[in-house]
Amino acid sequence: MTLPAETTGSGRTTASAVLDRCDELATHSSAPDGLIERVYLSPEHAAVNALAAGWMRDAGMTTWQDAAGNQCGRLEGATPGLPALLLGSHLDTVPSAGRYDGILGVLSAIAVVERIAAGGCSLPFALEVVAFGDEEGTRFGTALLGSRALAGTWLDAWWELTDDAGTTLHDAFTDFGLDPAAITAAARSSNDFVGYLEVHIEQGPVLEERDLPLGVVSSIAGARRFQITITGKAGHSGTPWSHRRDALAGASEAIVAIERLARDADLIATVGHLEVFPDAVNVIAGRAEFSLDLRGRFDADRDAVWQQIEAMLEEICAARGLHVAVHQTHAAPAAHCSDRLRGVIAAGIEVAGLEAASIRAAEDDEPDPAPEPVELLSMAGHDAMAVAHLTEIGMLFVRCAGGVSHHPDESVTEADVAQALDAFEAAVLALAAGSAAGSAADRAAEDSA
Amino acid sequence: MTLPAETTGSGRTTASAVLDRCDELATHSSAPDGLIERVYLSPEHAAVNALAAGWMRDAGMTTWQDAAGNQCGRLEGATPGLPALLLGSHLDTVPSAGRYDGILGVLSAIAVVERIAAGGCSLPFALEVVAFGDEEGTRFGTALLGSRALAGTWLDAWWELTDDAGTTLHDAFTDFGLDPAAITAAARSSNDFVGYLEVHIEQGPVLEERDLPLGVVSSIAGARRFQITITGKAGHSGTPWSHRRDALAGASEAIVAIERLARDADLIATVGHLEVFPDAVNVIAGRAEFSLDLRGRFDADRDAVWQQIEAMLEEICAARGLHVAVHQTHAAPAAHCSDRLRGVIAAGIEVAGLEAASIRAAEDDEPDPAPEPVELLSMAGHDAMAVAHLTEIGMLFVRCAGGVSHHPDESVTEADVAQALDAFEAAVLALAAGSAAGSAADRAAEDSA
Numbered sequence: 001m002t003l004p005a006e007t008t009g010s011g012r013t014t015a016s017a018v019l020d021r022c023d024e025l026a027t028h029s030s031a032p033d034g035l036i037e038r039v040y041l042s043p044e045h046a047a048v049n050a051l052a053a054g055w056m057r058d059a060g061m062t063t064w065q066d067a068a069g070n071q072c073g074r075l076e077g078a079t080p081g082l083p084a085l086l087l088g089s090h091l092d093t094v095p096s097a098g099r100y101d102g103i104l105g106v107l108s109a110i111a112v113v114e115r116i117a118a119g120g121c122s123l124p125f126a127l128e129v130v131a132f133g134d135e136e137g138t139r140f141g142t143a144l145l146g147s148r149a150l151a152g153t154w155l156d157a158w159w160e161l162t163d164d165a166g167t168t169l170h171d172a173f174t175d176f177g178l179d180p181a182a183i184t185a186a187a188r189s190s191n192d193f194v195g196y197l198e199v200h201i202e203q204g205p206v207l208e209e210r211d212l213p214l215g216v217v218s219s220i221a222g223a224r225r226f227q228i229t230i231t232g233k234a235g236h237s238g239t240p241w242s243h244r245r246d247a248l249a250g251a252s253e254a255i256v257a258i259e260r261l262a263r264d265a266d267l268i269a270t271v272g273h274l275e276v277f278p279d280a281v282n283v284i285a286g287r288a289e290f291s292l293d294l295r296g297r298f299d300a301d302r303d304a305v306w307q308q309i310e311a312m313l314e315e316i317c318a319a320r321g322l323h324v325a326v327h328q329t330h331a332a333p334a335a336h337c338s339d340r341l342r343g344v345i346a347a348g349i350e351v352a353g354l355e356a357a358s359i360r361a362a363e364d365d366e367p368d369p370a371p372e373p374v375e376l377l378s379m380a381g382h383d384a385m386a387v388a389h390l391t392e393i394g395m396l397f398v399r400c401a402g403g404v405s406h407h408p409d410e411s412v413t414e415a416d417v418a419q420a421l422d423a424f425e426a427a428v429l430a431l432a433a434g435s436a437a438g439s440a441a442d443r444a445a446e447d448s449a
Numbered sequence: 450m451t452l453p454a455e456t457t458g459s460g461r462t463t464a465s466a467v468l469d470r471c472d473e474l475a476t477h478s479s480a481p482d483g484l485i486e487r488v489y490l491s492p493e494h495a496a497v498n499a500l501a502a503g504w505m506r507d508a509g510m511t512t513w514q515d516a517a518g519n520q521c522g523r524l525e526g527a528t529p530g531l532p533a534l535l536l537g538s539h540l541d542t543v544p545s546a547g548r549y550d551g552i553l554g555v556l557s558a559i560a561v562v563e564r565i566a567a568g569g570c571s572l573p574f575a576l577e578v579v580a581f582g583d584e585e586g587t588r589f590g591t592a593l594l595g596s597r598a599l600a601g602t603w604l605d606a607w608w609e610l611t612d613d614a615g616t617t618l619h620d621a622f623t624d625f626g627l628d629p630a631a632i633t634a635a636a637r638s639s640n641d642f643v644g645y646l647e648v649h650i651e652q653g654p655v656l657e658e659r660d661l662p663l664g665v666v667s668s669i670a671g672a673r674r675f676q677i678t679i680t681g682k683a684g685h686s687g688t689p690w691s692h693r694r695d696a697l698a699g700a701s702e703a704i705v706a707i708e709r710l711a712r713d714a715d716l717i718a719t720v721g722h723l724e725v726f727p728d729a730v731n732v733i734a735g736r737a738e739f740s741l742d743l744r745g746r747f748d749a750d751r752d753a754v755w756q757q758i759e760a761m762l763e764e765i766c767a768a769r770g771l772h773v774a775v776h777q778t779h780a781a782p783a784a785h786c787s788d789r790l791r792g793v794i795a796a797g798i799e800v801a802g803l804e805a806a807s808i809r810a811a812e813d814d815e816p817d818p819a820p821e822p823v824e825l826l827s828m829a830g831h832d833a834m835a836v837a838h839l840t841e842i843g844m845l846f847v848r849c850a851g852g853v854s855h856h857p858d859e860s861v862t863e864a865d866v867a868q869a870l871d872a873f874e875a876a877v878l879a880l881a882a883g884s885a886a887g888s889a890a891d892r893a894a895e896d897s898a
Contacts, residue, residue, distance in 0.1 A: 095727035096683060096735075138729060203685045205692055221687070225730055234545060236652040236854040237719035237742045238670070238828030241712055243654050243852050248720055249708050255701035263690055270686035271697055272732045274725050278544035280587060281674055281740040281778075282830075283721045283855045286545075291730040293686045329730075379687030381731075403692050405685040406732045 013059075013111035015418035021107050025051065025091065026099040035408065036097040039163075040134035040145060041069055041176040048091045052106060052131045059114035061129065067186035068149030069133040069178055075113050077123040084126035085431060086196045086391070087112065087424075090135035090146060090383055098410020100201045102383075104398065104417070106131040108199040112425045124435045125194045127428070132383050139163045139172075143225075143330055147386035152187030193391040194435065195341055196384060199424050200395060201412060203380040205403030210374060213416040214352070214423055216345045217337050217395035218375040220385050221268075222302060223295040225330035228313065230254070231323045234278055234286030248276050248285035250322045257312050258292060265305045267296035268379055291329075295379055299333050335385040341394025342375070344434065348396070348427030349373040352419045380405070396424055462508075462560035464867035470556045474500065474540065475548040484857065485546040488612075489583035489594060490518055490625040497540045501555060501580045508563035510578065516635035517598030518582040518627055524562050526575040533575035534880060535645045535840070536561065536873075539584035539595060539832055547859020549650045551832075553847065553866070555580040557648040561874045573884045574643045576877070581832050588612045588621075592674075592779055596835035601636030642840040643884065644790055645833060648873050649844060650861060652829040654852030659823060662865040663801070663872055665794045666786050666844035667824040669834050670717075671751060672744040674779035677762065679703070680772045683727055683735030697725050697734035699771045706761050707741060714754045716745035717828055740778075744828055748782050784834040790843025791824070793883065797845070797876030798822040801868045829854070845873055 028044040028051075031037035038044040049071040053063045056073030063073045071091070074084065089105025109129040116127065130150065137143030140161040148154055159170040159180060173180045202208075207215050232245035255271050262269030273291040292309070296302040310326065317324040337345075350373060376397055384393040398420045401411035477493040477500075480486035487493040498520040502512045505522030512522045520540070523533065538554025558578045565576065579599065586592030589610040597603055608619040608629060622629045651657075656664050681694035704720050711718030722740040741758070745751040759775065766773040786794075799822060825846055833842040847869045850860035 094729050094732050096732075101685075136729075136731060141730065143731070203687055204689065233853070233858075234856045235852075236550075236829055237721055238652055238717060238744060238830070239852065239854075240653065240717065240828070246708075246719075248723060249704060252701040252704035252720075255698060256705055259695075259698050268687060268689065270695075270731070270733055271701075272686060272725070272734055273728050273730050274697060274723060274734075275728075276721070276723050279722050279724075280543050280585075280855075281590065281722050282585060282592070282719070282742055283543050283545075284719055285721055285723075286856065293731055295687060379689070380685055381687075403684075403688065404682070405688075406729075407683045407735065 013114045013421070015414045015421060018104070018107045018111050018417055018421065019414060021055065022099045022103050025103055031095065036093055036099060037095045037138070038091070038093045038097075039139035040092055041139070041172040045069065045092065045133055046176065049131065049133070052091065052110070055107075055110050056129060059110050060117035061113060066150065067178060067182045068146055069176060070146045070150060070186065071131040073110070073113070073129045075117055075127045077126040082124070082126045083192055083194050084128040085428060086128045086130060086193050086387065087198070088130035088132060088196070088383065089198050089200060090132035092132070092134050092136050092138065094136050094138050094406045096408060098405055098407055100400065100410050100412055101203065101405050102135055102200070104201055104412065105199040108417075108421055108424055111421055112428060115425050116428065121429070123432045125432070135383050137330070140169050141329055143381065144332070144383060144386045147383035149183060149186040150188055151386045151389040153386065153389055154183055154187070188390060190390050195338070195431065196387040196391050196393045197341060197345070197424070197427060198382060198384050198393070198395045199420055200382060200397060201400040201405060201410065202376065202397040202403065203400065203405035204376070206376055207374070207397065207399035208401070208403060212374055213399050213419045214349045215374045215376045215397040216342050216349065217378050217397055218342065219334055219336040220378040220382055221295045221297055222299045222332050222334035223293060223330065223381050224302060224306060224328060225294070226292045227327045227329050228254070228290050228292055229325045230288045230317060231325070232284070232286055232321070235284045237282040237284060239284060244284055245321045246284050247288040247322060250316055250320045251288035251290055253316050254313055255290070257316065258309055261305055261308050261312065262294065265296070265301060267294060267302055267305050269294050297334070297377055332381060332385050335388040335393065337394050338392035340434070341392055341431075344427045344430040345394045345396050345423070346373040347430040348423035348425070351426035352423035355422055356419055394427070396420060396427065462563045462870070464863045464870060467553070467556045467560050467866055467870065468863060470504065471548045471552050474552055480544065485542055485548060486544045486587070487540070487542045488588035489541055490588070490621040494518065494541065494582055495625065498580065498582070501540065501559070504556075504559050505578060508559050509566035510562060515599065516627060516631045517595055518625055519595045519599060519635065520580040522559070522562070522578045524566055524576045527571040527573055531573070531575045532641055532643050533577040534877060535577045535579060535642050535836065536647070537579035537581060537645070537832065538647050538649060539581035541581070541583050541585050541587065543585050543587050543855045545857060547854055547856055549849065549859050549861055550652065550854050551584055551649070553650055553861065554648040557866075557870055557873055560870055561877060564874050565877065570878070572881045574881070584832050586779070589618050590778055592830065593781070593832060593835045596832035598632060598635040599637055600835045600838040602835065602838055603632055603636070637839060639839050644787070644880065645836040645840050645842045646790065646794070646873070646876060647831060647833050647842070647844045648869055649831060649846060650849040650854060650859065651825065651846040651852065652849065652854035653825070655825055656823070656846065656848035657850070657852060661823055662848050662868045663798045664823045664825045664846040665791050665798065666827050666846055667791065668783055668785040669827040669831055670744045670746055671748045671781050671783035672742060672779065672830050673751060673755060673777060674743070675741045676776045676778050677703070677739050677741055678774045679737045679766060680774070681733070681735055681770070684733045686731040686733060688733060693733055694770045695733050696737040696771060699765055699769045700737035700739055702765050703762055704739070706765065707758055710754055710757050710761065711743065714745070714750060716743060716751055716754050718743050746783070746826055781830060781834050784837040784842065786843050787841035789883070790841055790880070793876045793879040794843045794845050794872070795822040796879040797872040797874070800875035801872035804871055805868055843876070845869060845876065
């Protein structure tokens with residue numbers, strides 16, 4: 001059975017409304033033919049920030065755009081100026097994207113703040129929502145720019161990164177109306193936050209295979225990304241084998257070997273970008289540039305396989321008279337979700353599951369015990385990895401059809417989103433209850449001192 | 450020792466002048482940083498046509514640009530209106546090209562006509578020079594457009610071919626000031642010509658390895674070109690192996706297998722173009738498109754290997770859950786140079802070799818017998834393949850450094866060009882002598898009839 005959005009209760013932002021907002025954001029795209037592409041510091045970025053800001057204000061928040069172009073909102077807690085629980089995700093996309101990766105997390109956060117504000121609940125912390133401007137790294141090749149600005153881990157070397165049109169990140173900032181010199185103003189302090197929670201689609205098949213709508217993230221796999229350049233010599237396509245130094249033939253052999261090495265070590269490796277020069281039908285490739293995205297459960301395993309890949313690249317290129325150069329473009333260690341925030345996410349899922357089960361029981365007369373929350377390793381990277389430098393993190397995964405993401409077919413059900421909203425709200429309230437209990441215990445300890 | 454250009458005689462176009470013209474043409478490029486790229490129906494095409502037309506007129510020719518944008522010139526023979534010996538090559542280039550591929554042939558043809566016109570020689574045929582506008586197929590993906598227009602083998606289907614900017618060949622014609630409806634006016638008749646001779650750099654290492662400046666082409670290997678599209682499914686780079694349908698991984702495996710199959714069969718195969726979609730670091734490739742250029746000494750061997758490649762593509766894609774589509778973009782059977790024109794080219798090389806040897810002997814007192822002309826198979830395609838539909842063909846190859854072509858390093862020596870000019874002139878005169886003898890024999894035969 002499908003759980004209709006209307007059952008989530010009157011006066012509360014429904015799953016249906018969240019999905020409508022996902023559809024509306026999807027129309028802000030630089031790609032033709034209904035495809036979605038929305039990159040950092042683009043006109044589309046400005047447009048969705050404005051929409052998100054409006055929804056944040058509707059939810060009762062004060063709003064601002066920070067010095068890195070992240071859209072932010074805040075709802076005060078029981079007293080003004082308390083540290084905040086930060087809820088968020090990102091609004092930028094890959095090319096030919098789906099409409100939920102990142103976006104669902106931002107809109108779920110806004111919806112949950114709206115519910116809590118509407119409920120008149122006084123929390124022992126403020127609530128902040130952040131819509132990060134860059135998580136995917138589509139435009140400048142380096143990911144998590146938005147969340148790393150907030151975490152205070154911005155690197156000045158990034159200013160010289162260029163997009164495909166040759167625009168530097170520095171110039172893109174000024175074009176967007178931001179002041180590069182003010183970037184440190186985006187950096188927040190650990191003292192500002194009590195924690196960070198993020199809702200995200202799973203981008204993997206586990207929840208679907210286990211017939212579960214939601215899951216708790218245990219940790220986020222660390223990723224390293226490399227730009228690999230193989231150089232040979234361009235030449236006429238009639239050149240005999242003895243005189244060829246074909247960069248694409250070498251790259252192809254390397255890509256096949258990368259796949260084998262990673263698979264054997266139970267790691268994930270992706271070569272998603274490849275460019276050939278001069279790229280003509282009748283010219284041997286003189287140069288091939290490709291990306292490698294390497295991720296795994298344990299950083300040490302991943303690093304060991306990278307060493308094997310480097311040795312393999314040298315070997316293949318030596319045998320073919322080619323030269324290889326590698327350049328690391330991104331490195332993120334595995335990020336672990338804190339026990340406390342895993343606990344509140346799990347508690348939220350249980351509450352939402354019980355609610356859903358009780359509705360099913362009432363409607364269908366089929367009592368159906370809610371299953372135990374499942375813990376998942378995220379093979380995808382998330383803003384939470386960057387925010388982990390600042391405060392403890394927790395993540396709630398939502399089932400997506402076929403595990404498909406980074407593709408127009410990305411899909412979620414309204415019923416699953418409804419349970420996710422309930423679970424996320426319940427998680428925030430569970431954290432508030434725990435904090436209040438903690439504060440009471442603190443006070444009791446102080447009193448007895 | 451080097452043979453200085455001045456020794457080619459007073460009043461004759463020198464090798465040095467021909468190389469200066471190559472340098473001048475190289476400045477007409479759409480590519481930045483001194484790189485050479487000059488494609489069909491571009492402003493650069495118009496500019497080099499104008500230069501070539503001027504040099505043709507300086508050589509004594511009347512000139513016109515034909516309905517396909519080929520630049521043409523004509524010098525009448527003993528009487529006006531005789532069938533012509535056609536001399537030519539092309540002025541378009543690949544991306545990041547050298548400055549001699551095609552260009553040296555056009556400029557050698559003009560120089561030889563200039564010498565013969567200056568010598569006041571009355572030939573039993575007219576001389577025509579053609580500078581073809583498209584041999585490489587860089588802009589529209591289909592090669593030999595210029596020579597196929599002249600040969601009358603133009604296909605109406607080509608009008609819908611598009612360049613990278615989406616401009617159709619039809620629109621490119623009108624933008625260039627040509628009338629697509631008039632294309633058949635470019636087609637010449639077999640009766641117009643007594644034969645076709647082309648000078649070209651070897652684009653291979655044989656002459657250099659044998660320490661020879663010039664060679665006679667026996668035949669031109671047939672080439673087939675294909676566009677191969679492998680379709681999988683784009684997805685997040687964290688997707689587990691079990692759920693991946695990675696089009697680039699499949700394409701890489703195929704490129705490695707193509708290399709093995711072609712090499713084992715003593716054929717040449719080149720994948721020079723490859724494009725990946727959506728081409729992002731963190732997205733599995735949903736589609737990979739690549740070119741295949743397959744050429745060999747015998748058409749039947751080449752076609753047999755293509756069948757093996759097709760079966761291999763199906764097998765790899767079936768195993769990976771991918772789909773493959775192949776589309777042939779070009780097919781040219783092997784073209785054979787006629788015995789008569791191979792003979793006159795060989796005779797020309799011998800004359801030039803004797804001249805060079807006599808100069809060396811006079812200067813160095815080291816008599817050095819000229820070696821026998823060597824015959825070469827051309828693995829590169831040439832305009833001569835298209836012209837072979839119309840008249841018999843012959844080709845003279847000039848040594849190029851390291852066999853390198855389709856690369857900025859493409860290089861010839863002035864001494865080799867000087868010998869090539871002498872040999873090409875001598876070949877034309879040898880054909881004239883043979884024709885005169887043939888005509889005399891014909892007349893004798895007629896007289897005795």
